[in-house]
Amino acid sequence: MKIKGLLVLFAFFLILFYGEESAIAGGENFGLGPLEIRPQFLVNQPFLAMSPENTLTLKNGEASLSFGIEIANTFVNTQGPTEQITKTEVARGLTLADFLDKDGNTVKGFSLYLDAESKRKKIKYRYGLSDSLEFKFELPFISFDGGTMDSTIESVHSMIGISNFKKGGAYRALSERNQYAYYVVKDGEFVYASTQQIYNVRGEPIVGLKWNLSEGGKVMPAASLKLSYKFANTDRSGEQQLIRSGGVDWGHYLILSKGFNNWIVYFGDGQTRIGNNRGFASSLSHRFMTMEYRFAEEDSFVFQTVSQSSIFPNSGASSRSTTGENQEQRNSNLSTPTSVSAFGYKFLSGSIFWETGFVQDYNNFGNETDFVFFWEMGVSW
Amino acid sequence: MCLFSFVTTGWCAEETVVYLAIQYGEQDTGSPAPVVGSKDSYLSTLADTHGALKETRQVSPKVLSFDFYKTTGTFASGFGLEVHSYNKSYTFENDSSSVNISAVGLLYGLNFYYRGDFWFPFLGFGTGNYSAKVQEELVTGSSKTYGTVFGQVDKSFFYKFGFRIPFNGMGLVFTQQYISADLEVATENKPLSLGGTASFIGFYYGF
Numbered sequence: 001m002k003i004k005g006l007l008v009l010f011a012f013f014l015i016l017f018y019g020e021e022s023a024i025a026g027g028e029n030f031g032l033g034p035l036e037i038r039p040q041f042l043v044n045q046p047f048l049a050m051s052p053e054n055t056l057t058l059k060n061g062e063a064s065l066s067f068g069i070e071i072a073n074t075f076v077n078t079q080g081p082t083e084q085i086t087k088t089e090v091a092r093g094l095t096l097a098d099f100l101d102k103d104g105n106t107v108k109g110f111s112l113y114l115d116a117e118s119k120r121k122k123i124k125y126r127y128g129l130s131d132s133l134e135f136k137f138e139l140p141f142i143s144f145d146g147g148t149m150d151s152t153i154e155s156v157h158s159m160i161g162i163s164n165f166k167k168g169g170a171y172r173a174l175s176e177r178n179q180y181a182y183y184v185v186k187d188g189e190f191v192y193a194s195t196q197q198i199y200n201v202r203g204e205p206i207v208g209l210k211w212n213l214s215e216g217g218k219v220m221p222a223a224s225l226k227l228s229y230k231f232a233n234t235d236r237s238g239e240q241q242l243i244r245s246g247g248v249d250w251g252h253y254l255i256l257s258k259g260f261n262n263w264i265v266y267f268g269d270g271q272t273r274i275g276n277n278r279g280f281a282s283s284l285s286h287r288f289m290t291m292e293y294r295f296a297e298e299d300s301f302v303f304q305t306v307s308q309s310s311i312f313p314n315s316g317a318s319s320r321s322t323t324g325e326n327q328e329q330r331n332s333n334l335s336t337p338t339s340v341s342a343f344g345y346k347f348l349s350g351s352i353f354w355e356t357g358f359v360q361d362y363n364n365f366g367n368e369t370d371f372v373f374f375w376e377m378g379v380s381w
Numbered sequence: 382m383c384l385f386s387f388v389t390t391g392w393c394a395e396e397t398v399v400y401l402a403i404q405y406g407e408q409d410t411g412s413p414a415p416v417v418g419s420k421d422s423y424l425s426t427l428a429d430t431h432g433a434l435k436e437t438r439q440v441s442p443k444v445l446s447f448d449f450y451k452t453t454g455t456f457a458s459g460f461g462l463e464v465h466s467y468n469k470s471y472t473f474e475n476d477s478s479s480v481n482i483s484a485v486g487l488l489y490g491l492n493f494y495y496r497g498d499f500w501f502p503f504l505g506f507g508t509g510n511y512s513a514k515v516q517e518e519l520v521t522g523s524s525k526t527y528g529t530v531f532g533q534v535d536k537s538f539f540y541k542f543g544f545r546i547p548f549n550g551m552g553l554v555f556t557q558q559y560i561s562a563d564l565e566v567a568t569e570n571k572p573l574s575l576g577g578t579a580s581f582i583g584f585y586y587g588f
Contacts, residue, residue, distance in 0.1 A: 219458075258460070258491075260397060260449060260450065260451040260458065260459055260460060261396070261397040261451050262397055263397065263449050263451075263459075263460065265460045267508075285535065287510075287535060289462075289489050289509075291460070291462065305487060305489075307510050307533065307535050309535070314567075319528050319530055319567040319568045320517070320526045320527065320528040320568050321526065321527055321528070322524060322525065322526050322527070325527055325529060329527070329528065329529065330529070332530075332567060333529075333530065333531040336531050336532055336533055337510075337532075337533040337535050338533060339487070339510055339512065339533065362512075363512055363531070363533065365531055365533075
C-alpha cells in the first residue's frame with residue numbers, strides 16, 4: 001500500500017512537471033558530495049559500515065588517492081545511574097560483579113563500560129573503470145586510547161546545561177578523564193574486557209564499486225548504487241579482536257541526488273550484512289540525508305543526518321520492571337536505532353580535494369559516539 | 382511579484398529562495414494518514430486492561446522548518462527540512478495507570494510550489510525519522526510495573542499540502558500534513574503512531 005501510494009505521488013509530480021523541462025542536464029544534480037564518514041561507535045569498528053558518498057563517479061581512467069583520519073570520543077556507562085562503576089572501580093579493574101544489577105542479579109542483554117577515543121586512519125584509492133563505474137580500495141589503521149577530548153566535552157555539556165552526573169552527560173563525571181577502558185558484557189559474560197591501549201592496528205581491507213545509474217535531469221534525481229566488500233583477516237589475537245571481525249561483510253547503498261541551483265540534496269538508503277557477527281547484529285540498516293550549499297564551484301558547506309540500526313541486537317532483556325527503573329530495563333534500549341547529525345566543509349580545486357567536519361549524536365541511547373572530528377585530503381589525476 | 386523576493390531573487394528568472402518557518406497546530410495521532418498510514422494498537426491494548434483513555438489522541442507539535450526552492454517561471458521545486466516536537470500524557474478510566482510520550486521528528490522531502498499573485502499553494506512529500514521516549518506506569522491490582530522505552534522510527538513517510546500568504550519577505554503559512562511513523566513499543570510489542578493527521582499555522586521569513 002505504501003509503495004502504491006509513493007508511485008501515485010511520484011507519477012503525479014512527473015506529469016505536473018513534464019511539460020516544463022525534459023532534457024537531461026548532466027552535472028546539475030552533482031555537487032562535491034556528502035560527508036564520507038562511517039559510524040565510529042567502538043563496537044562497530046571491526047565491522048563494515050556503509051558510509052554516504054557522492055552520486056558522481058570518477059571518469060574513465062581518472063584516479064584519486066587520499067588520506068583521512070576520524071577521531072571519535074565514546075563514553076557509555078550503563079552502571080552510571082546506580083553509581084556501581086566509578087573511577088574507583090575502574091582503577092582496580094572491572095569484574096563481572098560490577099555488571100550485576102544493584103540487587104546482585106545477572107543482567108540479561110548487554111551492559112557496557114566504554115571510555116575511549118578511537119582514531120581511524122584510512123588510505124583510500126579510487127579509479128574510474130568507465131565514465132560511470134568507479135572502483136575503490138580502502139585500508140584502515142585503528143587506534144584506541146584515552147584521548148584528550150573528555151574535558152572539552154564535559155565543558156560543552158556544562159555550557160549548554162547538561163549535567164555530567166546524569167544521563168544527558170552520560171555520567172561522565174563519575175569517571176576519570178582521558179582514560180581508556182573497553183568492557184562489553186552480554187548475559188553476564190564478558191565479550192570484550194580490555195584496558196590495553198592499541199595503536200595503528202591494520203584493519204580489514206575494503207573494496208567497492210560505485211555505479212552511476214543516471215545523471216538525472218530537471219525533474220529526476222541522479223542515482224548511484226554503491227557496493228562494498230570487507231575482506232576477512234582471521235588473525236584476531238590479543239587486542240586485534242577489537243579491530244577485526246574475522247568475517248566477510250558486504251553492503252550496499254542506493255544514493256540519489258538532486259540539484260536546486262546552489263543547493264544539492266542527497267538521500268541514501270542501504271544495508272550492511274555482517275558475516276561473522278560475534279554475537280552482535282547480523283545486519284545494519286543505514287539511511288542518510290545531506291544538504292550541500294555550494295559557495296562556489298570549489299567549496300561547499302554540508303549538513304548531514306544519518307540514521308542507523310544498532311549493533312546490539314534485541315536481547316532477552318525485559319523492558320518492564322516491578323521495582324521502578326532498573327538496569328536490565330534501561331539496557332534494553334541499547335538495541336534502539338539511532339541518529340547523528342554532521343556539519344562539514346568540502347573543497348575541490350584542480351587536483352586537490354579535502355573535507356573536514358564534525359559529528360554529534362543527539363539521542364543518548366548508549367549505542368553511538370559522542371563527538372567525532374574528521375579530515376580527509378587527497379589528490380586526483 | 383518581484384517585490385516579494387526583496388533580498389536576492391526575482392520571480393522573473395531562475396533563482397533560489399530560502400524560507401524559515403515556525404508553526405503550531407494540532408495533530409491527531411489516532412487518525413492514520415490516508416493511503417500510507419495504518420491504525421496503531423499500543424494504547425488500545427493498554428486500554429483493554431486499564432480502561433478507556435481519558436484524553437484524546439490529539440497532540441500539539443511545534444514545527445520548525447527550513448526550505449529552499451529553485452524558482453522557474455510560475456513553478457518552484459525545492460527541498461525542506463522540518464523538526465517536529467511534542468509531549469503527551471495519557472491516563473486511563475479504570476485505574477491510575479499512565480503513559481507519557483515525548484517525540485521529536487526530523488522530516489525532510491521535496492516540495493513543489495505554484496506561485497500565484499496573492500498566495501502560493503504547495504505540495505510536498507518525504508521521509509525522515511522520529512525519536513521517542515515512552516514512559517509507562519501501569520497499575521494491576523496492588524502491583525505497579527514501570528517501563529521506559531526509547532525508540533526511533535526510521536522509515537517514516539509524510540505528504541502535505543498548504544499555502545503561503547506573503548507580505549513582503551515574510552508571511553503566513555498554512556499546512557495540512559499526513560505522517561506515517563509507527564513506533565514498535567517493546568513492552569507490548571505493539572505499534573504506536575507518532576504521526577497521524579495534522580493541521581498547522583505559522584509564520585515564515587524568506588530570503
